Amino acid sequence: MFFKGPRVTAFNWSCRCESVIGPTHIAKGMPNQDAIGSFITTDDRVAILAVADGHGSERCVKSDIGSKLAVSVAIKQLKETVSHLNDRIDFRCASKKDLRITSAIRSIKQEIPIEICRNWREQVDQHHRQDELSTAVDYLVYGTTLLAVAITSDFAILLQIGDGDILVVDSNQMVESPLKREELKIGDDTNSLCQRNAEKYFSVEFLRFATDADRPSAFLLTTDGFANAFKDRQSLYKSAVDFEGLLRSESGLETLDAHLRSWLQEYATFSGDDTTLGMLFPVSNDETVRVNHGESN
């Protein structure tokens, strides 16, 4: 699933992932409820990153399993979607108003949430049957959020249900959150894969990169333990700019690899929560691509 890349041509993708357990769950004797996973094709031209945050309440006793299943389902779904899109459309030749693209985007936004919800429930059903044969499954027990990004040289698909952030840093080091934030969220309220008709609560976005300038410089996916450490959104956005700067700098990747875990532990001290960060970023053809694979916890 995760590869060490050869010397490659321009705009290949690399990934860094890390997750730490929060003091709250250490105190409660619970495992890390977050999960993270990534997939990059052998030619490094397609990259997928997914993170999920299990709810970890008294009722959600298997939400650490739920989050792992969500990551796995999302990666599989996005692999299929990207492959299908690339088979149908040559994005380099297609015009901006190509009806196939418009139709494909509409289809993606409708179908991906439905497929992810369906597949997640099937995985949960299967896991439940392994444990308890006779009782009906309660999906809340496995409840989790989910955030995922699939990127190629030509487009990106972003999706999210529940809390957490997908931050996009553009080529001018400006930060955006392309997906609509949950307006209802105060405190620790969240939407979840376990909700009835959960597909209605997804946000899905398609970004097309018509020129090199359109292509983001980095995507950061985080669970809410990361954002909750910061004083405000501005401080959070600064982290995206700082991480992107590090990724671009000489020896930046070495610095990142040496310190990322301890930084996340510092963030977790403030949020109290499991804290997970995944980054996707382009690498040039002169760099040996070293992929840090994202392990589900």
Added chain:
Amino acid sequence: MSNRPGGELAKRPLQFFWLCDTSGSMAGPKIQTLNYAMREALPAMKEEAAKNPGVSVQVRVITFDSDARWHIATPTDIESFTWTDLTERGQTAMGEAIDLLSEALDIKNMPERGLPPVAVLLSDGQPNGRVSFDAALERLVRLPWGAKLVRIAIAIGDDADLNVLQQFIGMDPRERPPLIAKNATDLVKLVKWASTVPLAAASRPSSRVVGSTATTHVDIPLPPPPTTGPINPGDVF
């Protein structure tokens, strides 16, 4: 070590409210014990808060008698919080106290990153102020932060209206009944419990799924049982 990416980190605020009945019926041993209990509970409360270094516990106090007022209006960091004695007078304007609490919990006054706030209501009687208790409580629970408020109630003595206190708590009595202090020893014990256990639980909440039937995502264990054994008659309320 390289500089940590990102802007300023900050503790998550947790608003803690005491709502204290200072009506005329609280005169004598009840108000004296309440003041004593609050002072006694403070070190344990500070110790509990210190266990969660990422949480900033901020305490305020509302008193209610003929009217309701802020006894300590400014959210005060628990590290620097000291108790100022209460004195009693007049009726039991509990509805007014809840309206003051609602103002504080208005979304424009609350931090977005806040942890579930906690309110502990202590009363020895029945609400009889100008503002309807039922209406005030309805207004409180309709607020986004009011719905997340962890509500605890302590009945002081035999005349407290347990139905009203259970209403305030807003949960099944089997899960979270009002705590009952019939004597000074119990009041001290329950104030200490109320100042630490809900605080610990609210400092470590889990996510709450929108639309779930769970009434709370802050799981609080049951309080200690009442004191058994001989009680000094002078300590009985």
